[in-house]
Amino acid sequence: MTAELSDLNAFVAVARAKGFRDGARLTGGSASALSEAVRRLEAQLGVRLFNRTTRSVQLTEAGRGLLERLAPALAEVQAALDVVNGYRDRPAGVLRLNVPVSAVRLVLPDIVPAFLAVYPEIRLEIIAEDSFVDVLAAGCDAGIRYDERLEQDMIAMPIGPRVQRFATAAAPAYLDRRGRPEHPRDLLEHDCIRGRFSSGSMAAWEFEREGEIVRVEPTGPLIVQAGPATDLAVDAALAGTGILYLFEDWLRPHLDSGALEPVLEPWWQRFSGPFLYYPGRRLVPAPLRAFVDFIRDRPPRP
The missing domain is CATH 3.40.190.10 (Periplasmic binding protein-like II)
Incomplete structure (x- = not known):
């Protein structure tokens, strides 16, 4: 039994992306072309590789078995073809x-x-x-x-x-109104803008000074998804909503312009x-x- 290499690649793309649309974005093709390739492969193999609903595309047991063996094999094929690139x-x-x-x-x-x-x-x-x-x-x-x-x-x-720091900062107007924290635990009395990871967890804010490490979990009026919605958190801090904890490099333009004021800078923690x-x-x-x-x-x- 022989299957077209393009159909096998289409199957792997859909399996990895868990959908035809995301698979199309991954490959630079179209969802309809991937769907047709998968249908063709299923017809040739005589088994269903995906369970499809209007909301999800999930591998069947046969599909999972095929992916486990096929993905490494296709990676080796690509690596072998790539030898030519060296010339x-x-x-x-x-x-x-x-x-x-x-x-x-x-x-x-x-x-x-x-x-x-x-x-x-x-x-x-x-x-x-x-x-x-x-x-x-x-x-x-x-x-x-x-x-x-x-x-x-x-x-x-x-x-x-090679070295970065987490920084805390807020708009000067907010700090004039609410006061300036002198110790990380003072943040528990302030409005803080938090970030939540896609896993649902929210990391504690960590500070360090002269060997002392302090972790706090402040609260506040705004929680954003870490990463995709971080710019919204920065905008809110600029508008005076509260204190923000973020990469110093991300905040540096606003710190340099004075739109944001450093908070607890001696406590900013360095990391690799x-x-x-x-x-x-x-x-x-x-x-x-x-x-x-x-x-x-x-x-x-x-």
Whole structure:
């Protein structure tokens, strides 16, 4: 029994994206073409691979078994084809990166335009989300994460600033009205703007000074989804809604302009910058290899 390689790729794309529309976005094709490819494959195999409803697309047991064996095999096929890329004057192809929204805002703007200028035949796709996903299962070649969320079997290399800080800030008008906190626990008496991760959890605000670490969980009138709605939280802080806790780099333009005032700056906690990470396999796709070399050759950001 022989199946078309394009139909097998379509099946994997739909399975990874858990839907035809998201699969189409992943592949750059159309949902109808993916649907037809999957129907053709199911007819050829004589089994149903997906249970489809108006709201969801779920793998059947047969579909899960096929995906487990097929995805690694297709990755090896792609890696084998990519050997030819090594004979080109310039690397070409698609590079897909899975990154947190903070990296889209704070790390990639300094890298992407310069990289694409050097490698015009590479098409870079950025998938931004703050939930922790398996980059391979998500159809990506590599990802950006912080060290506490790196998978152990991955190769990791620094990308972007090597040291960052979490900052607390508020509009001067808010602080004139409510007072200026002198200790992190004073935040419990203030209106604070919180962020909730897609998992439903809300991280405590953590501060450090002279070896003392203080964690607080303040409350306030606004909770936003961390990442996608962070700009709304910043806008609310600028408008005087309350105190915000966020990457210093994200807030720096507003701190420099005076639109936001630092709060508890001696307590701002430092942490390690992000890492580019990718599977530790011997044959790295040419576009990813070019990106890794480009990052490695760049001088580190202060």
